[in-house]
Amino acid sequence: MSGTRENWGSRFGFVMAAAGSAVGLGNMWGFPYKAGEHGGAFLIIYLALVMVFGLSLVVAEFVLGRASQRSPVGAFRIMAGRGWPALGVLGIATAFVILSFYIVVAGWTVAYIGLMARGALAGGQPEAMNDIFNAFVTRPIAPIVYAGGFMIASAAVVIGGVSRGIERTSKLLMPMLFVILIVLALRSVTLPGAGVGLSYFLVPDWSAVTGATWTAAISQVFFSLSLGMGAMLTYSSYMPREHNLPRNASLVVTLDTLVALLAGLAIIPAVFAVGLQVDAGPSLTFITLPAVFAQMPGGVYFGVLFFILLAIAALTSAVSLLEVVVSYFVDEHNMRRAPVTVLCALLVFALGVPSSLSMGVWSDNTIFGQSFLDLMNFISTGVMMPIGGLLIALCVGWVVGPKAIEALKSHPDQAMPLAGLWLFILRFVAPVGIAWILLQSFIG
Numbered sequence: 001m002s003g004t005r006e007n008w009g010s011r012f013g014f015v016m017a018a019a020g021s022a023v024g025l026g027n028m029w030g031f032p033y034k035a036g037e038h039g040g041a042f043l044i045i046y047l048a049l050v051m052v053f054g055l056s057l058v059v060a061e062f063v064l065g066r067a068s069q070r071s072p073v074g075a076f077r078i079m080a081g082r083g084w085p086a087l088g089v090l091g092i093a094t095a096f097v098i099l100s101f102y103i104v105v106a107g108w109t110v111a112y113i114g115l116m117a118r119g120a121l122a123g124g125q126p127e128a129m130n131d132i133f134n135a136f137v138t139r140p141i142a143p144i145v146y147a148g149g150f151m152i153a154s155a156a157v158v159i160g161g162v163s164r165g166i167e168r169t170s171k172l173l174m175p176m177l178f179v180i181l182i183v184l185a186l187r188s189v190t191l192p193g194a195g196v197g198l199s200y201f202l203v204p205d206w207s208a209v210t211g212a213t214w215t216a217a218i219s220q221v222f223f224s225l226s227l228g229m230g231a232m233l234t235y236s237s238y239m240p241r242e243h244n245l246p247r248n249a250s251l252v253v254t255l256d257t258l259v260a261l262l263a264g265l266a267i268i269p270a271v272f273a274v275g276l277q278v279d280a281g282p283s284l285t286f287i288t289l290p291a292v293f294a295q296m297p298g299g300v301y302f303g304v305l306f307f308i309l310l311a312i313a314a315l316t317s318a319v320s321l322l323e324v325v326v327s328y329f330v331d332e333h334n335m336r337r338a339p340v341t342v343l344c345a346l347l348v349f350a351l352g353v354p355s356s357l358s359m360g361v362w363s364d365n366t367i368f369g370q371s372f373l374d375l376m377n378f379i380s381t382g383v384m385m386p387i388g389g390l391l392i393a394l395c396v397g398w399v400v401g402p403k404a405i406e407a408l409k410s411h412p413d414q415a416m417p418l419a420g421l422w423l424f425i426l427r428f429v430a431p432v433g434i435a436w437i438l439l440q441s442f443i444g
């Protein structure tokens with residue numbers, strides 16, 4: 001096949017890159033605010049769903065990628081045959097749409113590093129933080145400039161290529177991220193009054209669980225593990241044959257989950273400790289948290305660290321989204337990486353502009369009652385990703401089927417533990433579970 005295909009330089013490099021894709025705004029921003037909104041049982045439901053759906057689907061995508069050595073379109077053609085490459089195209093479209101609004105929110109995190117460092121957020125009360133946030137995101141130009149800068153940074157990494165760009169960046173940034181996150185979590189749980197928040201986060205409260213809790217948890221699993229759109233598939237297509245695939249998959253899933261857990265520990269107890277509301281929803285990160293830092297000893301430093309952490313996490317995720325799109329043109333159309341990356345980045349940025357403007361000057365133009373940014377978010381993560389995940393489960397479960405287990409068995413030390421259970425989940429449990437969320441999100 002492709003003897004010259006680039007590979008990851010080491011197992012550590014692959015795991016850092018794949019964890020870099022998984023660990024992102026989803027962990028640092030989405031997970032804590034959802035756990036805050038839904039209360040204690042969210043964590044345990046999330047963990048259960050990660051183990052059942054998350055791990056099975058990561059292994060499924062890894063098998064498709066590594067066995068075919070291709071990005072999504074080629075992988076489905078080689079592994080599943082006629083018709084299935086359309087699923088790869090869906091994945092590329094999903095990556096494209098997600099990236100377009102992801103760079104906008106990522107741009108905010110970069111802007112907040114500056115705001116924090118300059119002391120602009122030192123004032124303290126959530127009302128003031130609300131005003132600052134709104135004043136920033138409704139500006140017509142500045143947020144677009146930040147999104148553009150973020151797009152350029154992501155493109156620069158992707159142009160560097162798999163091993164020299166993505167792997168090198170991830171190996172540097174991911175350990176940094178862990179250190180910062182641990183510092184922040186320690187600060188949070190040692191604040192006086194953190195105990196209430198700790199038990200709110202960790203002790204299950206089943207009375208607060210509704211259907212919406214389950215829907216939020218499963219879509220969080222998908223988004224957080226970069227599933228359903230071929231990011232994990234694409235990264236694993238550069239995985240050398242000698243790597244132990246099931247072990248790599250469990251490592252990536254464990255790291256992603258650990259980061260979500262630490263992010264929850266870094267945020268929820270701190271919010272309780274300063275007596276603010278933890279159920280603010282999406283604005284928890286940009287409005288509640290700066291107010292928390294303002295009231296915390298040394299809060300400016302921890303605040304700057306926090307937004308640096310967010311920007312790092314977002315960068316390695318944005319890189320993986322861009323790589324899904326770029327690798328298609330490189331693999332299937334033999335195009336050169338650098339020009340394709342520049343072109344894709346420009347197109348993604350162009351779609352990001354209306355998302356950014358929809359926070360301010362275009363906020364009156366809603367579509368189905370949603371802003372453009374919310375709509376892009378809903379279409380990609382609420383519809384396209386679950387559909388992608390459902391079809392990938394069906395594809396690996398029924399079409400690739402036992403051949404997928406064979407692909408692992410060719411290496412005696414890489415046999416998939418519980419292979420039968422894995423296929424059963426892909427064939428029945430995952431499709432039914434995902435179809436159910438899709439239904440819920442449409443009814444909702």
Ligand code: PHE
Pocket residue numbers: 021022023024025026027098223224225226227229231317318320321
């Ligand atoms: N997993 C990333 C996060 O948690 C987002 C992402 C989704 C990245 C899909 C790549 C693919 O923020």
